Amino acid sequence: MDNAFVDGRVIHLTSPVAGKVEAVNLARFSVTRSGETAFLINHQTAAAKVTSAEDAVRAAFSEAGQVCMQLGSQVEKVKLTDLTINLAKDKADNLQKLFERGFVSKRQVDEQRYEEEKARISSEMERLEQKRLAMDVNRTVPGSAGMTQAIVQLRQALIDQHHSKIKVNHEVFTQEVHVLPGQWVDSGALLATVIPVETMRVQANLIESQINRVWIGQPVSIRIDGMGKDQVVRGHVEAIVPATAATFSAVQRNTADSTWIKVAQRIPILIRIDDPVQAANVHIGQSAEVVFLSSGGAHAAPPAASQAQAQAPQAPPTPAADDEADLEHEVRLRVDKEREKVARRLNLPPFCRLFSLNG
Secondary structure (H helix, E strand, C coil): CCCEEEECCCEEEECCCCEEEEEECCCCCCEECCCCEEEEECHHHHHHHHHHHHHHHHHHHHHHHHHHHHHHHHHHHHHHHHHHHHHHHHHHHHHHHHHHCCCCCHHHHHHHHHHHHHHHHHHHHHHHHHHHHHHHHHHHCECEHHHHHHHHHHHHHHHHHHHHEEECCCCEEEEEECCCCCCEECCCCEEEEEEEHHHCEEEEEEEHHHHHHCCCCCEEEEEECCCCCCCCEEEEEEEECCCCHHHHCCCCCCCCCCCCCCCCCEEEEEEEECCHHHHHCCCCCCEEEEEECCCCCCCCCCCHHHCCCCCCCCCCCCCCCCCHHHHHHHHHHHHHHHHHHHHHHHCCCHHHCCCCCCC
16 A cells, blocks of 8 residues: 555754753754763853862861761860779779878878869860861761752752753754754753654555454555665554554544435554664655564464554653762762761861761
């Protein structure tokens, strides 16, 4: 049958941010592989913001590390004062025994008791200082306002950096490029028009009385205008649209009125080209002729398992879509990296390695 044509999904790439177009890696009428960068917009500025945000995180960790080291030193001072108290008490107890035997005077015992009390007061003051430093540590570790703000700043900088690098997540054919390097674009500006090769299909419109002789997976022979009559493209039936072509019209036919006349209707059949190379060489809108094949002869009855109609293939997601999980993972890695840098630079003991992204 010759009522067939090449169809596909046309996608308009738009800019997620406003800024300067730094690089254009798409070319008209060329194929770009999946994962390649199509455009760079404000990428240098976004990279500088990431560096600044990492510096802020490092500064927050440095502050926490300095305070934590002071806290560790204060803990040692408290231990030392406790030891001084014990020594003063033991000495006072020994003098008390000697006084009871008449070997020392009462004044010597009182002076030693005074030294013991001074040691206790000094210990209490050191403990108060330890509590104050502990509060400072809690103020500077993650969960505090300063650390939270630094991490939020880093997360936003990474989002901006991801938006500045626009990638295609499917192999695409570029129909048109609408911007040039150095051009300033607004958010939402049209950058390019592309067609994912994955969405290229041949749509054949069969008369409704012929639909019972077509099934999902049925091999198809295709001849596309412009490729030569002798060149045959192989494909298979991927979907049978569960509606007639007239159903998609802006003004649908009303079969309930008295003027209704039965006419032959056509049902769209979506055919997938088997060879990706051949699929990349066809163009949307080209006319085609298709022949439905079967092992038992042309238009043999379909197997029972293939009677169910499949839904039309889903279009690929928009290129350069952000992955939230990957973003959070990258934030965690960068924060932990800055934490380890501070730990090595300050030579922090295990006591002070109490700050991390996990709290």
